[in-house]
Amino acid sequence: MVHVFLILRLVLITIGPQISWVKFIDKGEDEKLYGMDISKSNLYLAGGDLSEDSSFIFLKLDNSGSEKLSRLYWESGSGYEIGNDLAVFPSGNIVITGWYEVGHLPAWYTLWIDSLGERLYDDSMPIDYNGYTYNSNCVEPFSNGQCYVGGWFGNQTNQGIRVAKYDSQGKLIWKHFLYESNLDRPVKIAIDSEESVYALSEYHCTWIGWSKEGNQLGSVKDYIFSAAEGAAIRVNPTNHVFISGDLTESDRDFMLLKYDTDGNLLWPSHKAYDLGGEEECRDMALDAVSDCYLTGYQIRGEEEDAAIVKTDSAGNLLWAWVDTVPGKQEIEAIEVDEEGYV
Numbered sequence: 001m002v003h004v005f006l007i008l009r010l011v012l013i014t015i016g017p018q019i020s021w022v023k024f025i026d027k028g029e030d031e032k033l034y035g036m037d038i039s040k041s042n043l044y045l046a047g048g049d050l051s052e053d054s055s056f057i058f059l060k061l062d063n064s065g066s067e068k069l070s071r072l073y074w075e076s077g078s079g080y081e082i083g084n085d086l087a088v089f090p091s092g093n094i095v096i097t098g099w100y101e102v103g104h105l106p107a108w109y110t111l112w113i114d115s116l117g118e119r120l121y122d123d124s125m126p127i128d129y130n131g132y133t134y135n136s137n138c139v140e141p142f143s144n145g146q147c148y149v150g151g152w153f154g155n156q157t158n159q160g161i162r163v164a165k166y167d168s169q170g171k172l173i174w175k176h177f178l179y180e181s182n183l184d185r186p187v188k189i190a191i192d193s194e195e196s197v198y199a200l201s202e203y204h205c206t207w208i209g210w211s212k213e214g215n216q217l218g219s220v221k222d223y224i225f226s227a228a229e230g231a232a233i234r235v236n237p238t239n240h241v242f243i244s245g246d247l248t249e250s251d252r253d254f255m256l257l258k259y260d261t262d263g264n265l266l267w268p269s270h271k272a273y274d275l276g277g278e279e280e281c282r283d284m285a286l287d288a289v290s291d292c293y294l295t296g297y298q299i300r301g302e303e304e305d306a307a308i309v310k311t312d313s314a315g316n317l318l319w320a321w322v323d324t325v326p327g328k329q330e331i332e333a334i335e336v337d338e339e340g341y342v
Contacts, residue, residue, distance in 0.1 A: 012238070017308065020341060021064035031057065034098075035085030036333040042068065046083035046096050056083040056096055058117060063341075071117040072290030075101075081109065085333075087141040089168075092119065097136040097149050102126045107230055108134035108162075112170045131155040134162065140197070144168055148197045153177065154184035155267045161187055161199050163210060172176040174214040179207065192235045192261055205230035205243055205257065221263040228255060228270065231296070232284035236313070240266065244284035244294045252278040254294050254307075256315050271315035275322055279307055287336045289313065295334040304328040308342070 025031075033047035045059040050071070060069035073096070074081055078100035088094050092115035099106040108125035125134045136151035145168025153162050160183045164175040178199070185202035192198070196217060198209040204224050209217035223230075227248040234242045241259040246252050247270070254273040258266045273279075275298055282296040290313035298307045306329040310318045323329060336342055 004307035016242045016310075016321050017342065021065050023061065025059070025067070029137065030243075032332075033057070033059075034083065034332045035096075037086055037088045038153065038335045038337045039092075041134075041337070044086055044088050044094060046086040048080075048082035048098070052079055054080045054082060055082050055233070056098060056111065058083065058086070058094070058096060058113070060117075063337075069117055073111055073113075073119070084136060085138045087147060089141050089145050089147075091115075091145060094144070095139050095141070095147055095166075097139045097151075099135045099151075100124070100261045105133045106135040108136045108151060108153075110136060110139070110166070110170070121167070123164075123170055123172060132158075138188045138189050140189050140191050142191055142195050146173075148189055150187045150197075150199045152184050152187050152201070158170075159184035161201055161208065163189065163197060163199050164213065165197075165212075176190075176210055176214060176216070178208050178220065180220065188230070188232050190233045190235045190241070192239045193237060194239075197262070198233055198235065198241060198261070200230045200233035200243060202229050202231070202245070204228060205245055207233060207241075207263075209241065209261065217261070218263055221259070223257060223265075223270065225270065226255075226272075228257075231281040231293075234284055234286045234292075235261070236286055236289075236290040240290070240291075240313075241294035242284065242286065242292055244281050244292070246279060246281045246296075247272060252280060252299075254279050254281050254296070254309050256292060256294065256311060258313075267315060271311065273311075273317055273320065275307060275309070275320050282331060283333045285334045285336045285342070287340070291318065293334055293336060293342060295331045298322050300324065304330055306331045309336070 035046045043061040047057045056073040058071045084098040086096040089164040097110040105167040109337045112120040141147045161178040165173040182203045200207040204222040206222040230245040243257040278299040294309040306323040
């Protein structure tokens with residue numbers, strides 16, 4: 001099956017979204033996009049071509065969906081590379097993170113490029129002598145061109161979360177690991193107003209934080225009810241932590257949690273959103289007033305339909321949208337720009 005990039009731009013109104021434009025991009029291979037960022041009205045995307053010799057895919061589109069830049073990147077000696085996420089710095093430089101293949105196993109890989117797509121620096125963490133593999137899932141930029149990169153690691157007996165901090169030249173400042181069973185799952189990260197970083201694992205919505213100096217913040221938190229799985233973590237300007245995901249018991253539904261940065265749950269329980277089928281959450285964005293946009297897809301027989309839920313900051317449902325067109329659509333990432341487009 002050939003995946004074709006499907007990119008939606010939605011304008012938001014009170015009762016729900018209206019499609020502003022739809023862009024299909026076919027590079028002639030079996031392709032998929034996983035991460036995005038928005039900067040100066042341009043859309044930046046990362047993924048992989050999923051061929052036998054896959055490479056990082058990088059795309060830059062303007063706000064009408066027209067392609068401005070397209071590049072492929074590969075690591076010498078590797079047969080497979082996937083870009084999972086990317087971020088744009090105020091300077092115009094871009095960092096892409098993901099993994100490359102070493103002996104049929106994933107190895108951590110992060111690449112910095114300039115605004116024209118030229119390579120600047122890279123950092124990798126291949127399989128070590130203890131048999132650990134590393135997969136980088138996400139990146140978040142902050143002051144002075146620095147960034148945090150998050151992912152997971154594991155071998156047959158130990159798994160966990162890995163978070164690394166880099167300077168503007170791609171040099172590692174510190175890295176930390178959380179060793180805990182069953183955390184060899186996708187990881188997402190978010191940054192608060194103090195430039196502390198919080199990392200979320202899919203398993204039981206497990207999350208932990210580190211200060212910008214690399215000190216662990218409190219204990220490990222999780223949410224073990226209704227077989228919850230975490231998909232995304234965001235922190236608003238008042239340092240409230242929003243975690244989206246889905247409830248995997250019986251009929252799978254979108255789910256939202258809200259904490260303070262000390263790990264205190266601010267609602268009596270999770271908020272659940274049943275769109276009439278089985279839904280899987282993949283990402284979340286916050287707008288300027290902390291309204292939440294949960295996105296992923298709904299399973300409808302053999303079909304998969306793109307799905308978005310919007311809530312207010314208290315978790316009250318404002319609207320839900322499912323795009324029931326033929327075929328399979330999975331939304332992997334979502335961002336909201338300053339004009340209110342998704």
